[in-house]
Structures are given as structure tokens and as C-alpha cells.
Amino acid sequence: MDARVALAGLALLAWFSDGATSAAVDQDRFTIEPNPVAIHAFFNGGTVRVRGTVDPGNSVIVVITGRTMEERFNRKGRVGPLWATTGRVAISDVPSLYIVASSAPVPTLVRREGIDAHRLNLEALVRLARIEPNGPDRELLLGEYLKLKRQQGVVGLFDRAVHLGGPPSARSFDAEIPWPVTAPVGAYQIAVLHVRAFAVVRQDVQTLEVKYVGIPRFVAQLAFERGLVYGIVSVIIALSVGLAMGVLFKRRQVGH
Amino acid sequence: MYLFLPIAANSIHVLIPLGLGCLVGFLSGMFGVGGGFLMTPLLMMVGIPATVAAASDSCQIAAASASGSFAHARMGNVDYKLGGLMLIGGITGGAIGVQIIKIVRLMGNADFLIGLTYVIVLASIGTYMFRESLRALRRVHLRRPTRPGPSRFARFLAALPFQTSFEKSGIRQSVFVPIALCLLVGILAAIMGVGGGFIMIPAMVYLLRMPMHVAVGTDLFQILFTSSGVTLMQAAVNHTVDLVLALVLAVGSTIGAQFGARVARRLRGEQLRIILSVIVLLVCVKMVYGLVASPAVLLSYAGGH
Numbered sequence: 001m002d003a004r005v006a007l008a009g010l011a012l013l014a015w016f017s018d019g020a021t022s023a024a025v026d027q028d029r030f031t032i033e034p035n036p037v038a039i040h041a042f043f044n045g046g047t048v049r050v051r052g053t054v055d056p057g058n059s060v061i062v063v064i065t066g067r068t069m070e071e072r073f074n075r076k077g078r079v080g081p082l083w084a085t086t087g088r089v090a091i092s093d094v095p096s097l098y099i100v101a102s103s104a105p106v107p108t109l110v111r112r113e114g115i116d117a118h119r120l121n122l123e124a125l126v127r128l129a130r131i132e133p134n135g136p137d138r139e140l141l142l143g144e145y146l147k148l149k150r151q152q153g154v155v156g157l158f159d160r161a162v163h164l165g166g167p168p169s170a171r172s173f174d175a176e177i178p179w180p181v182t183a184p185v186g187a188y189q190i191a192v193l194h195v196r197a198f199a200v201v202r203q204d205v206q207t208l209e210v211k212y213v214g215i216p217r218f219v220a221q222l223a224f225e226r227g228l229v230y231g232i233v234s235v236i237i238a239l240s241v242g243l244a245m246g247v248l249f250k251r252r253q254v255g256h
Numbered sequence: 257m258y259l260f261l262p263i264a265a266n267s268i269h270v271l272i273p274l275g276l277g278c279l280v281g282f283l284s285g286m287f288g289v290g291g292g293f294l295m296t297p298l299l300m301m302v303g304i305p306a307t308v309a310a311a312s313d314s315c316q317i318a319a320a321s322a323s324g325s326f327a328h329a330r331m332g333n334v335d336y337k338l339g340g341l342m343l344i345g346g347i348t349g350g351a352i353g354v355q356i357i358k359i360v361r362l363m364g365n366a367d368f369l370i371g372l373t374y375v376i377v378l379a380s381i382g383t384y385m386f387r388e389s390l391r392a393l394r395r396v397h398l399r400r401p402t403r404p405g406p407s408r409f410a411r412f413l414a415a416l417p418f419q420t421s422f423e424k425s426g427i428r429q430s431v432f433v434p435i436a437l438c439l440l441v442g443i444l445a446a447i448m449g450v451g452g453g454f455i456m457i458p459a460m461v462y463l464l465r466m467p468m469h470v471a472v473g474t475d476l477f478q479i480l481f482t483s484s485g486v487t488l489m490q491a492a493v494n495h496t497v498d499l500v501l502a503l504v505l506a507v508g509s510t511i512g513a514q515f516g517a518r519v520a521r522r523l524r525g526e527q528l529r530i531i532l533s534v535i536v537l538l539v540c541v542k543m544v545y546g547l548v549a550s551p552a553v554l555l556s557y558a559g560g561h
Contacts, residue, residue, distance in 0.1 A: 041500070044258035044267040072558035074364035082372075082547045085364035088558060144554045151553060181260070181267045215500065216262040223263055223495050231491030234499045235484045238319035241503055245510040246323020 029053055029204045030173075030192050036209035037179060039216050045153070045181035048208065050101075051174045053166075054194055058201065059102070059109050060162050060173040061120065061193040064208070066097030066154070067186060073145070090132040091145055097154040097188060098125055101161035101177045111198045118193060118200060122146055122155070153180030185210050263498035264308045272302055273501055277316070277508020284320075284509065285516025286523075287532045292317050292450035293381075295505065297374055297539050300546075306367040307357065308498050310449030311490035315502035317451040317483040320509050325476035333473025335424035335466075338434055342474070345435035346452075346482035349442020354489040357446060361494065364558055368547070373447050375543045381454060382536035389529035410463065425466045425474070433464065438478060446486050451479040 030052025037046065050062050070092035077086030098119075102109060106120045116124045126142045149155035158177065166172040173192075187207050194202035212220050222230040258267045276298050284291035292313050299309035328334055360369045416430035437459055441452035453475055460471035491497040520528060 039260060039262075041260055042258055043260040073555040074558050076551050076554045076556065082368075083549075083551055084368040085556075088364060089555065141555070148553045148555050182265060184265065212262065216260050219499055220262040223491065223497070223499075227492040227495055228488070230499075231488035231497065234315050234491055234497050234502070235318055235487050237499065238315050238487070238502060238506065239322045239480075239484070241506055242319035242322030242510070243326060245319075245507065246326065249510065249514055 030190075030206065032190055032206060032208055035206075036211050038211060038213040039185065040213050041215040043181060043216070046179045048177045048179045048190075049175065050177065050190060050192065052172065052192060052204070054164065054171045054173050055196075055202075056168050056171050057196060058171070059104065059195040060164065060175070061103075061106060061109065061118075061195060061200075062099075062101040062162060062175045062177065063118070063120070063189075063191045063193065064097065064099040064101075064177065065095040065189050065191075066183070067188075068093060068095050071096070073148075075141075089141060091141075092130045092132075094126060094129045094145075096186075097180075097183050098149075099154075099156045099158070099177060101158040101175045103160070103162040103164055103173070105159040106157070109195045109198065110200065114195075114198065114200055121157070125155075152182045153178070154183055156180075183210060185212055259500060259504065261304075261308075261498050261501050263312075263496060264304050264501065266303070268302070268304075268501075270504060273299075273504040274508040276302070277505040277510075278512035279508075280505075281320070281509030281512025281514075282516035282519075283512075283532070283535065285513035285518075286520040287516075287528055291509065292452075293374075293378065293448060293454055294535070294539060295509075296370070296449040297378075297543055299501075300367075300371075301542065304498075304501070305496075306370040307361060307494060307496045308501075310357075310370055310447065311487070311494060311496035312498040312502045312505070313449035314445065314483045314486040314490060315497050315499065316505040316509065317449075317479065318487055319502065319506035320513075321451060321476050321480045321483060323510075325473070325480045328469075328473030328476055331469075331473070332424075333469045334477045335422055335470055335474045336477075337420075338422045338425055338466075339474045339477045341431055341434040342438040342478040343481050345438030345440075346442040346445070346478050347485045349439040349444075350446050350482055350486040351442075351489060352439075353443040353446020354486065354493050356443070357490075358493055367556075370447060371543055371547050373444070375540055375547065377444065377448065378536050378540035378543065382533050382540055385529050385533035386537065389526045389533060392526035393530065410465075413463065425464070425470050427465055429464055438482070442482055442486075445482055446490070451483055453479060 030050055033049045033051070037048065048064070054060050070090050073089045073091065074085040075087040075089050076083050079086065100106065100120055106115060110118070110120060115121055116127070119125050126146065129142060131138055131141055146155060156178070161177055162173055162175040164171060164173050187209055190206050190208050192204045193200045211217070222233065257270045259270050260267045276295065280291040280295045280298065283294060295313045295316065296309045299313065300306050325334070357366055360366045413429060413433055416432055418431045419428055420431050421428050437456070441455055444450060444455070445452050456475045457471055460466045460475060461468055466474070487497055
């Protein structure tokens, strides 16, 4: 794990712990598989499995969050009969990815204050969001923001994804959470909230890393860090493939 | 099997770009045009961002034109003198187009500009081709011979300065004509991700009066360089070339082109043109719908995602 990932993880931990001052924090009571999530040439999203132990009688909520950053959007509007970009909007103080998985619907597990403090629903998620320029259409923009994020699969609520099991003396939980293909590479925080009597009594946190491997890593690094070299390589490969295909089909035609 | 596209930052089932490549290659083999003007809108329809679709299509065109231009060069169908002038215009136009995309991308309107350019170009070409091929079909039906004389535009071209002989093509034209023509096509190549054959071939045959085989060979020669240049510039300036996508498209289009060429032998020229014009107009209608219909979400990532 490099320094940037560690820093991002610490920043996430600091942000998340704001709403969980009363809950204990432990890093060893659950495992994440796979970690890191490797985006390879045939990657089409996947499943992140979070498993661990839980005290008898407790329920579990798993919260995955991306780093908080400012994102810039084009705002579409009508220009005569056409839809075009009519302005820019910057939205910050919202995590780039937000997934909540639980063993039952969150409102049946945690009180309203707990939901707000731990940002356990979409309303709570965007309540503290900053919008520039901030205007009377804040609610509309936040609604569109959530729609876009849900369309991408980077905002999701899964209220039956955590399964509790095992004997009463050694209860365990197992969560299978769909990982979206569109989630960008970087560090993500996975927090496991232990819930008892409608309150969060414990919080364990770990970092999940998502990174490119193989061809996507080579292509993305070259394309974004050495654009000109990438362009030259692209042209050479494209011309070679074109010529090779031409020769192949010419041979086949001759064969016929 | 899905392929992860690192520049588009999304995955796509391999059969989609392969199928699109085959379809467009089939049409290009059938109609004798590159098909880039169909590929970009089709890629946009399957969810590839417009800027990535256009830039990757340029890369695919470079691959697709490589074998064709090499074959034509060996057959002696390339007018290098004319092709060299066309390249000056094409590369300059491509550089201008890439900068236009960069500016409108910063303004947040790249997708809109690409869509609008497509609507205008497809509507113009589709309507022209439809009317022209309908007239040709009627002429065949009535068995009325036609004897086209030099048009007013051809007389205007003949009056331009710096008239030069292009021996291979057997024509005499001002050096400004191929440069200006390819400047326009180069700009469109960068904005739309096209090779420009659908503009250049008719222009070379009808306006410049070049023989068809030299027009095709010379056009492929300049497309090879223009699309390679545009790919290079899009990669360096806008970082929007998805090589993985481009290669799958290139493989598909090469396969499709083989079958298209076989079908084309069974149809008459005006029949082919009227089918192509209908396809062009249908794609145009879909693009218009995309610009007019209310979007599902009113926000999109600034500068791509």
C-alpha cells in the first residue's frame, strides 16, 4: 500500500469517525475479500465479501465509502428545442462511492439520530453536501446527483446483503456486496457497524484498495501520464493490426 | 465475456464492439465508404462517451485504412502529389478540430457539439444521396440518357490560381482545392471521428473529375495519415483514445467488410446508395432525438469521467 492510499484511508477514517465518537473502533474483527480489487482486462464489476464475528444479539451494517472530494458536473438545460450544457455545478463533502449493506432495512435497526450521525441513508448522505453555486434548486440538483450516482452503481443500499449465522457463542456475519465496474481506482473505507437496541455500539474499520492491473494499468498509465507516447503506440498497434488483418483475409481469399 | 475499457472507465460485452465493427464494416464493404460516420453515433448509443467514441473511432479508422491504402499503393492507384497536398489540409484541419474539441470540452459542450455536427452532416449527406439515387433509379426506369456538363462550381474551380497538373489523376486543379477540401474534412475527422471518405470520394469524383480507383486509393492514403495524426493528437491533448475499444472495432470491421463487399456485387450502384442514404437518415433521426428528448439525468461529469 503506498503513502497516498494510507493517507486517503486515514482521511476517510477521520471523516467517518466524526459521527461515531461513542462507538469503539477495531480493525481486526473482519476480513475483506478480495483486497485489493484488481481491475483487469475482463473486469465487469464483482463482489466484495466482508466477513467477521459479531457479539450475540447484535446486528451488522456494512458501510463502504469512497474518498470525499469535489466533483464538477455539467448541468443540462434547454437551449431552444435542444438540450445542452447550460452551466457548471461543483458538489463536495460527499463520498465518491457510498454503499450500505445490512441484515435488515436500516430504519428497523437504528434510530433516526443514529442514521443521521452515521449517514445511513441517502437523505443523510447528501444533507451536508456543499453545492457551488448554491441556489434555490439545491434539492433538485442533489436529486439529480443521486440519480447519476445510482445509475453508475456507485451509490447503493442493500438491506438483505448481510447474513448472520453461527452458534450463539460465536456469531458471525457474511456480506456479499456488489462492486460497481464504474468505481474509480483508489482507497475505500469499509466500516462494520455493530448494532444493538437501535444504537451503534461498535465500529470496525478497514481500507479496501481498488487498482488497475495488466492491460488496463498499462493503458491508463500511458494514456494519462504519457499521452504522446500512448498516441504513437496506439497508431503503431492500430496500423499493425490493420495490416495483419488485411494479409490474413487476402490469404483466405487466395485459399478460396 | 466483458472487456474493461480503461479510458471510457467502464466495461462492455466484447460482442457489442465486435458486432458494431462487423455491422459498420459490412456497410463500408458494401458501399465503399469508411463507415466512421456511422461508428461514432453507434458507439454513443451503446453508452461510450462521445469524446472517447470519436477519438477511438479515429484509431480504428487508421487500422482499417492501413491494409486498403497499402494494397492501393501497390496497384499504383495513389496520386502522391495530390495526396501530399490533401495531407497538408487534412493534418492542419485535424489539429484545428482537436483544439476545438479541447475548448468545447472545457466549456462542457463537447457531446452537444459532436451530436449537432453529426445531425447537420448526416442530414445533408443523407438527403443529398437519397435524392440523387432516387433520380438515378428513375433515369434507369425511364431509360433516359444523361449527359452532365461542367457545373458552375467546376467552372469556378477552373478559374482559381495556382493550377497544377496531377498526372496520375489526369486532372488539372488549383493546389488550394485539395488543401481546402481536406482542411474541412480534417476538422470533421477530429470532431466526428470520421475518415471523411463519404465527403472526399464524391468530391474527388464529381468535383475534381478524378477516376474512381485513383480517388479511392488517394483518399485512403490521406485517411491513413489524417486518422493516424488525429489519433496521436487526441491521445496527447484530450486523452480520449481507447486503444482496447479501437482494436476490437478494427477486427470486427475488417471481418464485416469482407461480407459487405460480396453482397455489394449483387446490387446496382443506385440501389446501394439509396439503402445507405436511408441508414444515414435513420441514424440522423436517432441523433436528433438524443438532442431533443429530455435527458434521464440533468447532470453529467465535467470533462468526461
